[in-house]
Amino acid sequence: MTRTAIGTADTRDAEHSDVTRVAVSTVIFTLRREPGDDCPSLVMPLVRRTRDPHMGLWALPGGWLDISEGLEDAASRTLAETTGLTPSYLEQLYAFGAVDRSPSRVVSIVYWALLRADEVDAQAGGYAAAGTEPENVRWVTVDRLGHLAFDHNEIVDYALWRLRNKVGYSRIAHGLLADTFTLAELREVYEAILGRRLDPANFRRQAENSGSLIPTDDFRTGSHRPARLYRYNQDVELADRGPLDIRPRHESSTS
Amino acid sequence: MTRTAIGTADTRDAEHSDVTRVAVSTVIFTLRREPGDDCPSLVMPLVRRTRDPHMGLWALPGGWLDISEGLEDAASRTLAETTGLTPSYLEQLYAFGAVDRSPSRVVSIVYWALLRADEVDAQAGGYAAAGTEPENVRWVTVDRLGHLAFDHNEIVDYALWRLRNKVGYSRIAHGLLADTFTLAELREVYEAILGRRLDPANFRRQAENSGSLIPTDDFRTGSHRPARLYRYNQDVELADRGPLDIRPRHESSTS
DNA sequence: CCAAAAGTGTTATCCCTACACCCATGG
DNA sequence: CCATGGGTGTAGGGATAACACTTTTGG
Secondary structure (H helix, E strand, O other), rough: OOOOOOOOOOOHHHOOOOOEEEEEEEEEEEEEEEEEEEEEEEEEEEEEEEOOOOOOOEEOOOEEEOOOOOOHHHHHHHHHHOOOOOEEEEEEEEEOOOOOOOOOEEEEEEEEEEOHHHHHHHHHHHHHHHHHOOOEEEEHHHHHOOOEEEOOHHHHHHHHHHEEEEEEOOHHHHHHHOOOEEEHHHHHHHHHHHHOOHHHHHHHHHHHHHHOOOEEEEEEOOOOEEEEEEEEEEOOOOOOOOOOOOOOOOOOOOH | OOOOOOOOOOOOOOHHOOOOEEEEEEEEEEEEEOOOHHHHHHHEEEOOOOOOOOOOEEEOEEEEEOOOHHHHHHHHHHHHHHHHOOOEEEEEEEEOOOOOOOOOOEEEEEEEOOOOOOHHHHHHHHHHHHHOOOOOEEEHHHHOOOOOOOOOOHHHHHHHHHHHHOOOOHHHHHHHHOEEEHHHHHHHHHEEEEHOOOOOOHHHHHHHOOEEEEEEEEEEEEOOOEEEEEEEEOOOOOEEEEEEEEOOOOOOOOO
């Protein structure tokens, strides 16, 4: 492994200013329920830049592509370095390569990923207990990002567009939930992503008819009528992406 | 401009074997109507490799990314070098970066493009008249490609999947036609891409209701009842891709 | 007149939406 | 018993698919 940098695309060495280098960054989504809020909201981790192109600004997690490392491996690695977690979903977003997007020539292969809310909470709790909470990492609601380094605002906008688009025809919403969940929880994920409320009755039917949900015998008991817990049917993959193995495997760590 | 190579991802210099280089390749689709056939079929240009990784095999047109050149510019450039034409549609497909996809480490940013059938025919006629038909370029029907260099078979499969997928929810089919066309011609494009016949009556209604077609006052007179010619409404862009300027501009050369 | 493609009309079906309604639980 | 969310039923609208039908040309 060669050296890598958190915070994409800085100038590693002056001597490299005449070559094109490849960076890999990742837009990482998860869901956070604020105590006062009625519905959860999308949040993502950002990394503070400690070097000069845009030093001090917040940027997407990322690093240089190692010569002996696959693109997706690089995305997973930087994701783990930033969050300590394994994504429930990881997909390539786009390759950004405008000549002027960085002082030196950098092509960024950008991935986007989903993290299960419960895993993030557990991890955050662990950091808090150990007192090792990283100072240069911050989790931010997607609609309050502010001005990011490089072209990262554009990148996040595109990732958000893709997420919202994809939630309509695939089952990525499961990537934000624990392995069992109520239909209301699943619906809240959709509502948080799409930014609008959905009819519970119709949502239930659609979800049930999709064939991707397995009802369990357990119920979530709240302050009212208990709700059945469902599980994601891993067999059904749904026409989701390409016909080949280009697409990432979901390395679900909970199952 | 530095040196470039037709036929992606060969080893430029031995001294570069310790760096990751960026190549840009393009899957170029157009429609060819064989004299005997009843319906046109998808064809694409391939380039014969003249250097050693996979020398002699056919490969996608491509070349090394120049340090002062945008990704899309590189795709357009190699496309022009191969076909002498400007694409009617050009979009990034995927970044391929498996460690073992080439002897040296190469990340290929792959684009896919559409060419208007009439422009390709005109160009081919020009080559034939001038006697300058390139020997190392061959136009092949997509279902008779044979074994290509590198992972290019996978790449073409993915591009085909994307094309077939996209034809269902966008109007890229126009990218394969001249600027005026009959509904039957438009339907044939869809049929060639999707590989199945479509009901002419229903297709007509869908096309008319899409709002993207402008009827002209001209008719195509064949051996039977004349058919109205339509034009593509360039104002309507349809929710097609990302919300920002990441998407390529269609540099249509006919309008 | 005939064949064949251009173009129109009609109907059944499916899916989605809205919304009324019943069910089960904690307080 | 009542408020609240869990869960079911149902009627209307829009899009699609299947296919019968009329129109217009060349031969």
